[in-house]
Amino acid sequence: xxxxxxxxxxxxxxxxxxxxxxxxxxxxxxxxxxxxxxxxxxxxxxxxxxxxxxxxxxxxxxxxxxxxxxxxxxxxxxxxxxxxxxxxxxxxxxxxxxxxxxxxxxxxxxxxxxxxxxxxxxxxxxxxxxxxxxxxxxxxxxxxxxxxxxxxxxxxxxxxxxxxxxxxxxxxxxxxxxxxxxxxxxxxxxxxxxxxxxxxxxxxxxxxxxxxxxxxxxxxxxxxxxxxxxxxxxxxxxxxxxxxxxxxxxxxxxxxxxxxxxxxxxxxxxxxxxxxxxxxxxxxxxxxxxxxxxxxxxxxxxxxxxxxxxxxxxxxxxxxxxxxxxxxxxxxxxxxxxxxxxxxxxxxxxxxxxxxxxxxxxxxxxxxxxxxxxxxxxxxxxxxxxxxxxxxxxxxxxxxxxxxxxxxxxxxxxxxxxxxxxxxxxxxxxxxxxxxxxxxxxxxxxxxxxxxxxxxxxxxxxxxxxxxxxxxxxxxxxxxxxxxxxxxxxxxxxxxxxxxxxxxxxxxxxxxxxxxxxxxxxxxxxxxxxxxxxxxxxxxxxxxxxxxxxxxxxxxxxxxxxxxxxxxxxxxxxxxxxxxxxxxxxxxxxxxxxxxxxxxxxxxxxxxxxxxxxxxxxxxxxxxxxxxxxxxxxxxxxxxxxxxxxxxxxxxxxxxxxxxxxxxxxxxxxxxxxxxxxxxxxxxxxxxxxxxxxxxxxxxxxxxxxxxxxxxxxxxxxxxxxxxxxxxxxxxxxxxxxxxxxxxxxxxxxxxxxxxxxxxxxxxx
Numbered sequence: 001x002x003x004x005x006x007x008x009x010x011x012x013x014x015x016x017x018x019x020x021x022x023x024x025x026x027x028x029x030x031x032x033x034x035x036x037x038x039x040x041x042x043x044x045x046x047x048x049x050x051x052x053x054x055x056x057x058x059x060x061x062x063x064x065x066x067x068x069x070x071x072x073x074x075x076x077x078x079x080x081x082x083x084x085x086x087x088x089x090x091x092x093x094x095x096x097x098x099x100x101x102x103x104x105x106x107x108x109x110x111x112x113x114x115x116x117x118x119x120x121x122x123x124x125x126x127x128x129x130x131x132x133x134x135x136x137x138x139x140x141x142x143x144x145x146x147x148x149x150x151x152x153x154x155x156x157x158x159x160x161x162x163x164x165x166x167x168x169x170x171x172x173x174x175x176x177x178x179x180x181x182x183x184x185x186x187x188x189x190x191x192x193x194x195x196x197x198x199x200x201x202x203x204x205x206x207x208x209x210x211x212x213x214x215x216x217x218x219x220x221x222x223x224x225x226x227x228x229x230x231x232x233x234x235x236x237x238x239x240x241x242x243x244x245x246x247x248x249x250x251x252x253x254x255x256x257x258x259x260x261x262x263x264x265x266x267x268x269x270x271x272x273x274x275x276x277x278x279x280x281x282x283x284x285x286x287x288x289x290x291x292x293x294x295x296x297x298x299x300x301x302x303x304x305x306x307x308x309x310x311x312x313x314x315x316x317x318x319x320x321x322x323x324x325x326x327x328x329x330x331x332x333x334x335x336x337x338x339x340x341x342x343x344x345x346x347x348x349x350x351x352x353x354x355x356x357x358x359x360x361x362x363x364x365x366x367x368x369x370x371x372x373x374x375x376x377x378x379x380x381x382x383x384x385x386x387x388x389x390x391x392x393x394x395x396x397x398x399x400x401x402x403x404x405x406x407x408x409x410x411x412x413x414x415x416x417x418x419x420x421x422x423x424x425x426x427x428x429x430x431x432x433x434x435x436x437x438x439x440x441x442x443x444x445x446x447x448x449x450x451x452x453x454x455x456x457x458x459x460x461x462x463x464x465x466x467x468x469x470x471x472x473x474x475x476x477x478x479x480x481x482x483x484x485x486x487x488x489x490x491x492x493x494x495x496x497x498x499x500x501x502x503x504x505x506x507x508x509x510x511x512x513x514x515x516x517x518x519x520x521x522x523x524x525x526x527x528x529x530x531x532x533x534x535x536x537x538x539x540x541x542x543x544x545x546x547x548x549x550x551x552x553x554x555x556x557x558x559x560x561x562x563x564x565x566x567x568x569x570x571x572x573x574x575x576x577x578x579x580x581x582x583x584x585x586x587x588x589x590x591x592x593x594x595x596x597x598x599x600x601x602x603x604x605x606x607x608x609x610x611x612x613x614x615x616x617x618x619x620x621x622x623x624x625x626x627x628x629x630x631x632x633x634x635x636x637x638x639x640x641x642x643x644x645x646x647x648x649x650x651x652x653x654x655x656x657x658x659x660x661x662x663x664x665x666x667x668x669x670x671x672x673x674x675x676x677x678x679x680x681x682x683x684x685x686x687x688x689x690x691x692x693x694x695x696x697x698x699x700x701x702x703x704x705x706x707x708x709x710x711x712x713x714x715x716x717x718x719x720x721x722x723x724x725x726x727x728x729x730x731x732x733x734x735x736x737x738x739x740x741x742x743x744x745x746x747x748x749x750x751x752x753x754x755x756x757x758x759x760x761x762x763x764x765x
Contacts, residue, residue, distance in 0.1 A: 001322065001369035003361045004056035004289050005049055006204075006241060006265065007154065007329025009354050010063060011516050012041045013336050021064065021520040024091075025099070031091050038062065042140065046149040048355065053362045056239075056289075058204060059144050059151035060137040061329065064091070065098040065519050066112075067206075068119040068164060071156045072097065075187050076133030079107065079123045079168060089133045098519060100702035108166070109518060109701065111611045113208060113244050115296070115332055116525075116567055118518035122161070125171035130183045132190045142198055153195050157207035157240065158184050158229075159221050164209065178221045185225060189232045202237040204265075210255055211245040211271070213617050219254045230260035239289060241265035243328035244296075245615040246273040256283050263287030268309065269294045269327040275309070279316055288317045291327035293360050298333055298513070298527065298569045300352045301360045303367070303380045310368050324365040330354040334513035334525075342511040346390065347529060349383040353513070387529075387573075395505070395531035402581045409629065410636040411664060416691045419666055420726075422640040426600060427553050431761065432715065432729050432754045433484040435694070437647055437669055438496075438557045438603065439734035440474045440489035441743055450494060467491050468545060475549045481747050482755075485553045485601055488546035490736070496559045496605065497567045501526030503538040504586055507568075518701075521737065526568045528579060534586035540597045547598060555645065556594040556602040561587055561630045566608035577626040584633040591635050595642050603645035604634055606663070607733075610653055624659040631663050643667060649696075649733045654682045657689075667692030671732045673699045673714065683721035693722060696732030697750060703738070705746045711753035724761060729754040 011017045020037035023029040042062050049057045063070045073094055078084035081104045082096050098120050100106035108121040137153050144151040156164075162177045162184065195203060207222070226233075238261045247255065247266060252274070255264060266274045268291050282288065290313055292306040314322050336355035340348060352360055363376055387393065412419065446466075453463040474489030493499040501507040507526045514522040539556060547554040561583035570576055587604065594602050609631070614623050635644045646663060649671040653660065660668065672680070672695035680695065697714045698706040711729075718727055729750060735743050 001319070001324065001365040002055040003053065003365040004152075004265075004323050004325040005054055005058055005330065005358060005361065006243065006291070006295060006326045007058050007061035007331050008045050008049070009331050009333065009335050009516065010041065010061075011335070011514060011522055013339050013512065015514050015522055017041060017064075018514075018520040018522055025095070025520075034064075034091070038064070039143065042143065043147055046144050046147060046151065049358055050149050052358045053366070054358060056202065056323065056325075057144075057149060057151045058154045059140045060153050060155065061331070062140065064094065066117075066119040067154075067156055068122065068161065069094065069098055070134065070136060071161050072120070072122045073134035074132070074137065074155075074191065075161075075184060076131035077122055077124060077128050078133075086131065087133070088135065100699070100704045102704060105699060105704060106702045114611055114613060114615055115244075116515070116517055116523065116608065116611060117332060119164070122165035123168035124162070124165045124177055124180060125168040125175060126179075128168075128180070128183075130180075130187050132187050135194070137191055138194045138198055141195060141200055145199060150201075152202040152204045152239065153200055154204040154206060154241075155188070155191065157205040158188050159218075159225050160207045160209040162221075163218065178218070181221060181225055182228070185228050188229065192229070192232050192236070196236060200236065202239060203233070204239045204241055206241045206243075207255075208241075208243055210242045210251045211247050211267075211615055213248065214251060219251060222254055222258060226258040226260055233260040237262040237287075239263040239265055239287070241289070242271075243267040243291065244270055246271040247277070248616070249277060252277045256281075256286070261286075263289055263323070265289035265291060265325060267291045267327040270296070271327075275313075278313065282317050285321070286317070287321045287323055288313060289323045289325040291325045292364065293324075293326045293357050295326040295328035295330050295357070296332045297572060298351050298353055299572055300350055300356070300380060300383055301364070302384060303360075303364065303377050306364055307367055310364060314368065322368070324361050324368065326357060326361060330357055332515060333357065334510060334515060336512075339512040340510055342509055346386060346392075347508050347527070350387045350529070351527070393530040393571075393573075395533060398506075398531040398533050398582055398585075401585055402578060405581055405585075405633065410632045412632075412636055412638070412640075414640050416664060416666060419640045419643075420692065423600075423643040423666060426641045427485075427643065429484055429553075430758060431724050432727055432758055434729045434751050434754050435483060435485040435555070435669070436478075436487055436731060436747070437734045438487050438490055438555070438605070439493070439736035440477075440487070440491075441738055441740050442491070442494075442736050443740075446470055446491055447494075450492070467542070471542070471546050472549055475546060475554075477744070479550060479552065481744075481751050483552075483747070483751060485555060486546070486550060487555050487557060488542055490557060490734075492542055495523060496607075496734075497564050498524055498526055500538060500559050500564060501528075501568065503536070504532055504534055504583070506530040506532040506582070523567065528565075528568050528570050530571070532579065532582040532586055534589050537593045538590055540590075540593050540599075543594060543599050544597045553601045554599065556591075556599040558587055558590060558594075558602065558604045558634075560604045560606040560609070560646065561634060562612060562627045563606050563608040566612040577630075580626060580630045581633070584630040587634040588637065592637055595638050600641065601643045601645065602635070602638070603647060604631065604665075605647045606631055607647060607649050609648060610656055613656065624656060628659050628662050631665075635665075645669065645692075647733075657682050657687055661689060661691070665691060667694065667728060669694040669728065669730050670696065672696045673732050680717060680721055689722070690726065692726050692728055694728030694730040697729055697753070698731055698746060700731045700733045700735055700738055703742055705742055706749060708749040708752045708756065711750050712756050715753055715757050719757070
């Protein structure tokens with residue numbers, strides 16, 4: 001019985017790639033240094049999978065930024081502003097597309113389906129001159145082969161690539177991206193031909209958009225594309241991989257009738273209904289790659305249940321045509337439990353990171369072939385039983401409080417218009433008030449102090465002193481820049497979710513459970529293993545300290561329940577919405593304590609609310625109902641004069657704008673600049689928004705510093721569709737990842753732009 005891994009984490013067990021990328025970007029190392037680190041990591045990954053007995057090992061899943069950008073490079077689809085003139089695309093052009101440079105902005109970045117991973121959105125139009133411009137897929141296949149490892153080269157499928165793209169600026173909105181399919185397929189043919197010549201016998205084409213609700217013409221594009229590729233694919237075994245949800249019946253029918261395709265990969269963890277489709281009709285003689293090991297979460301597989309499912313499938317597709325696989329790429333999990341020193345043995349026994357999931361896949365494949373590792377299966381059963389019966393998982397008081405939420409929609413007592421009037425009397429803000437999103441740059445010294453405090457090398461007194469000095473520096477800078485509503489800069493926080501999870505019950509934390517979010521940015525999601533509550537105040541001390549340093553309003557900074565949920569590894573033994581309601585009650589306690597502590601502006605970030613939207617439209621209403629309700633629970637008890645902000649970033653918001661309005665926040669700050677101001681189109685189309693809103697005026701994920709004139713131009717575009725009395729001026733997101741040499745001039749220009757527009761509006765009266 002064969003085994004397969006869809007994809008594997010790239011960062012390395014100790015984030016080796018992150019540090020190599022940042023060293024290269026800072027000019028401290030060469031391209032050769034970066035490529036050496038990358039090659040060493042790839043070699044270790046292939047060796048690990050090979051030694052575990054994996055038959056179908058992926059290659060070309062290792063990206064320096066993301067796999068969609070790799071595909072853009074492969075196709076030579078570089079927007080003209082980057083000055084690409086042909087030939088093999090180098091790292092300079094590649095990273096300019098991802099991060100921008102001193103003279104041109106980066107391409108748009110958005111979430112990869114409903115994950116916290118991101119991709120760079122291709123910008124396409126009829127003028128794009130596609131050419132085979134990156135030989136990475138072939139080079140990595142040859143690299144593995146030279147190491148004695150036969151791999152399955154992985155490409156983002158041609159139809160998914162186009163459907164994940166957008167029309168470039170200046171291209172008609174009505175332009176059909178699928179009209180580019182013949183040009184794109186010409187390059188795919190070159191790549192596939194070269195892979196065959198190099199000796200590849202299998203190829204994996206990821207077509208995850210097949211799990212979405214696709215119109216008939218989009219499904220027909222798959223039929224046309226694979227018919228066109230059929231002769232080129234001849235002689236290869238072709239796996240089309242889908243993941244993240246059930247595949248709709250029409251898409252399943254389309255997929256299983258594609259020309260030239262040998263095998264189909266399905267997510268059977270999040271796509272349980274797909275099982276019924278497979279059982280009712282699976283094409284004879286084809287391979288089924290059964291994704292029974294969860295690639296999105298870190299809980300140990302239920303071997304007995306998975307084996308039962310596999311045995312049932314074996315009767316449908318045949319013993320020699322069933323391959324045990326992960327549900328999706330393991331990119332979305334942490335790397336290896338071996339590196340964990342913080343987790344206690346009980347919780348550790350409940351978990352499986354990427355390295356352990358490779359073992360699980362192969363153990364299931366061997367068991368299916370009649371070579372069951374009895375000791376391993378017994379240990380698995382014991383760990384699952386331990387988790388089910390552990391007293392640390394259940395808190396009766398929390399469950400009762402969450403159950404009592406039913407029957408109320410938890411709205412504030414008065415409407416947003418009346419609240420904004422009460423808040424303005426208290427805050428006395430100018431029109432176009434300026435603010436930032438929360439975090440300020442985290443210096444090497446700041447990180448050192450925080451790290452040493454955690455390691456008990458620095459006393460609490462010295463730690464508080466260091467944080468106080470940092471907060472004072474940030475407050476003074478904002479006052480110097482004349483920002484209207486201040487933040488304390490969050491020097492005490494390494495991560496906006498981890499910080500809160502460490503202070504809530506029901507959470508566990510890893511030492512090295514890093515997961516890539518984008519580029520070199522890694523996050524360390526908490527593990528929610530039990531019922532959630534707040535034992536004591538979490539942020540009041542720091543916020544009150546910061547407010548005492550200034551007469552200007554100081555925002556209390558919290559992470560919202562939906563974002564904490566979506567950016568954690570969530571328990572899988574109860575519905576997600578039940579866990580979310582528990583977190584909402586904990587944050588509600590904190591909001592009310594901040595208000596009592598004299599904080600009049602409180603920001604509850606819901607950066608990940610859109611990210612958690614299910615991929616199928618039929619499931620949207622239920623998710624949005626409980627997600628928006630969870631947010632309202634957090635602040636339903638505050639006074640009218642307390643201003644509640646929320647923040648959202650790097651997703652497509654237009655389709656959920658009415659749910660965003662239903663959150664009933666007083667002010668929302670929202671990503672806008674990097675996505676070509678798509679958000680503003682909602683208001684141009686007539687959606688009325690009465691609360692405060694701050695569409696981001698510049699992209700903080702690029703080192704580029706926008707000019708006052710550029711920001712002013714953006715603000716004027718906003719004023720064309722939004723009332724001046726509700727518009728705020730702010731960056732797209734927090735400033736943690738930037739340097740002060742970038743932040744100071746950018747914020748100065750932002751404030752100057754706001755003042756310029758204020759004076760113009762005053763003159764026009």
